[in-house]
Amino acid sequence: MDFERARTALAAAYREFTAAVxxxxxxxxxxxxGWAGVDLLFHVLCDAQRALVAFATPADGPPDVDHVTYWNSFQPVPDAAGGAEGAGGGADAHAWWVRRxxxxxxxxxxxxxxWQDTAPAAVRAALAADPAGCVATQGHVxxxxxxxxxxxxxxxxxxxxxxxARPPAREALELAGETLDGLLGTDRPARLDLTAYVLEATGRLPSADDRFPLLG
Structure with missing residues (x-):
């Protein structure tokens, strides 16, 4: 993964997410x-906070996951937000913890x-991070x-x-699509545009493709 591309995608993703919320x-x-917008915002806030911790936690390599295999640790679930955060007894427990x-x-x-304080700080920390380095997060390097x-x-x-109404940053959506391609083992189906692909492959929309969802 190219550092500059990933850093640019993160900065754009957080900027557009901030505008949208x-x-x-x-x-x-x-x-x-079960989540309103404020609950979802809190969930993503936890992700940005985790990023700040990770950037301050450099780790010796080699890495044990990459941007695709990282997601293998998180089983798709139809009734929760998915993603990287968790609390206690799995997805349901995390969903209730976020709401509370x-x-x-x-x-x-x-x-x-x-969020408006934390997201820019995470982006600045990303810019300052060692492009050749590794970090520890979620039990992985x-x-x-x-x-x-x-x-x-x-x-x-x-x-x-x-x-x-405001769409996600294209740079970030393209990375999401490539991540799903990696999990799928092939390019996205020709019938789907990028947004529909991400929604179906993550279980946000129903799909006739029995390979979905690839992540929750």
Missing amino acids: TETDPLRPTRCA SASAFTRPSGVLRV IAVPDFLATLATEAAVHHLDLQA
Whole structure:
């Protein structure tokens, strides 16, 4: 994975996600069952916070996963947001933890303010990271460019979950598509455009393809 491409995709993904959540009703339901926009925002906030920890946790190589095989650790689940965060007893426990945590803020705008502080900090840390280095996260060692690609992929998928008028950053959506190609073992089906592919392959839309979903 090219460092500059992955870093640019992450910066664009977080920028467009910020714009989308700012423009979207935070109490509007999302594609993640049981989550409103504020819950989804809190989930992605946790991802940005994890990124800051990872960038401060350099690890000796070699990496044991890349931007595709990283996702093998996370089994697709139809009733939760998927992605890299977890708490306690799996997806259902994490979904409830996110809702309780987000509701602890007096107003949804409180979650947004923390995100607006954290996301740019994560992007700056990504820029300062060693392109040839590795970090530790989620029990794995991963090369910095591949780690950035996982963050951009997750941000793009969750941007689609918002069902916002503003689309995800194209750079991040393309990385998400390539990640799914890697998990699928071939290029995306010709019948699907990139957005439909990401939605079907992650279980956000029903699909007749029995290989989906590839990740939750």
